[in-house]
Amino acid sequence: MKTEIFQHIDSLIEKIDKYKFEPNFSNEINLRNNKKVVKDLLENEIIEIFTNLIAYSQNANSKLVEEIIKSEIFKEIFSNFDIDKIVKLNPCDLADKYWVKIGGIRQQAKLFHIVSLARKIKNIGSFNKLLTETEIPEIIKTQNDIDEFWTGFKKLKKVMEINKVPFFRSTTSLLHFLLETGYDCVKPDLVVMKVAKKIGIVENVSGEKNLIKTVRIIQEYSIYKGIRPSVIDLYFLIDEGQLGAKKYVKKEFYN
Numbered sequence: 741m742k743t744e745i746f747q748h749i750d751s752l753i754e755k756i757d758k759y760k761f762e763p764n765f766s767n768e769i770n771l772r773n774n775k776k777v778v779k780d781l782l783e784n785e786i787i788e789i790f791t792n793l794i795a796y797s798q799n800a801n802s803k804l805v806e807e808i809i810k811s812e813i814f815k816e817i818f819s820n821f822d823i824d825k826i827v828k829l830n831p832c833d834l835a836d837k838y839w840v841k842i843g844g845i846r847q848q849a850k851l852f853h854i855v856s857l858a859r860k861i862k863n864i865g866s867f868n869k870l871l872t873e874t875e876i877p878e879i880i881k882t883q884n885d886i887d888e889f890w891t892g893f894k895k896l897k898k899v900m901e902i903n904k905v906p907f908f909r910s911t912t913s914l915l916h917f918l919l920e921t922g923y924d925c926v927k928p929d930l931v932v933m934k935v936a937k938k939i940g941i942v943e944n945v946s947g948e949k950n951l952i953k954t955v956r957i958i959q960e961y962s963i964y965k966g967i968r969p970s971v972i973d974l975y976f977l978i979d980e981g982q983l984g985a986k987k988y989v990k991k992e993f994y995n
Contacts, residue, residue, distance in 0.1 A: 741940075742957070748939035749961055753975050759993035768988055772970040777878040777922040779868075784821035786867050791818060791854050793916050794907055795845045799930070802984030804844030813841055818854065826858040853906040860905045870899060880924035880969070886959050889925070890952070893918075911951050919970060924962065926973035928954045935976040 760766070781789075791814055795805050808814070817838050819825035831852040839848060861867055876892035877885045893914070900909040907913045916927035926932060933945035933954060941957050942950040955969075962969045977985035981994060 742960070745940055745957060746961055746964060749972065749975075752935070752939065752979055753972075756975055756978050756989060756993070759989040761988055761990050765988045768974060769971055772974060773968055775922045775970065781868055781921070783823055783861075783867070787818070787821040787823055787826065787858055787861065788814070789917065789920055790857055790861075790908065791821065793913065793920060794850050794853055794857070795842075796916075797850070797907060797913060798847060800846045801844060802982060806984055808842050808844050811841075813838065817842070817851075823858050823862055826855060827862055829855050831855050856906050857908070860903050864899070864903055864905075870896065876918070876923060878923065880959055880963065882963065883960070885924075886956060886963075889923075889959070890956070911948055915951075915955060919973065924959065924969050926955055926958050926969050926976070928952075931980045931982045932973065932976045934980050 778785075792809050795809065795814070796802060815821065817834055818829070831848075831854075834851045834855075835848045864870060874892035874895045875888065876896070877888050880886055880889060897909065897911065897914055900914060908917055912928055915925050916929075918925050919927050928936070928951040930945060933942070933950070936942050936950075936954040936957075937945050941954050944950055958969050958972050961967075962972060974985065974988070978989055978993075986994070
């Protein structure tokens with residue numbers, strides 16, 4: 741069963757490699773390969789990452805969100821991600837003032853979630869300390885590392901649930917945060933899960949067990965092939981035609 745799945749992933753990679761659009765493709769692969777877990781992330785850096793990921797969430801157009809983030813408008817809106825200033829902001833005022841510039845994130849409620857998240861993170865205290873205490877391995881090289889990853893992930897998720905942290909108490913969003921901060925995992929969103937179903941990893945695209953199973957299989961494949969999970973994540977996004985990933989292959993790939 742697993743051998744068959746690995747062969748399907750091999751074929752998927754082989755097919756995409758024939759349509760690589762350079763240098764875009766190689767540049768993105770290099771970025772993903774070189775991303776490392778940064779110890780002692782500053783509080784404002786953590787809030788900035790959370791903010792960007794909330795912007796991308798709930799099927800927002802990834803291309804539009806990418807443009808909004810590159811414009812650096814969020815730095816203006818959220819006081820350069822200073823947590824002490826964000827917790828005092830009124831999301832309704834932010835929507836009135838800025839929505840015309842950030843409508844691409846799709847939902848005004850996200851502004852409320854970002855302010856609420858900052859308040860929850862402030863209550864938790866040092867988020868860096870929390871990440872360290874979970875003992876999630878920075879790099880996955882063995883099956884034991886994968887087991888330790890999921891033990892640590894459960895601890896982290898429990899803290900997020902206890903503190904009712906918006907968005908990031910969900911498995912998909914929390915994995916997205918870890919992926920973005922350099923950990924060896926993938927974000928099992930609907931795009932990735934559709935590919936997982938297509939190649940036989942799971943029978944359904946939803947459900948906690950299916951999400952975790954998909955990420956674990958990709959982690960196991962990454963050890964087997966010596967490819968980082970984040971790189972396999974890119975191949976899955978390209979295969980299913982995520983808007984932000986289409987630029988990495990020639991148009992003929994989708995014909």
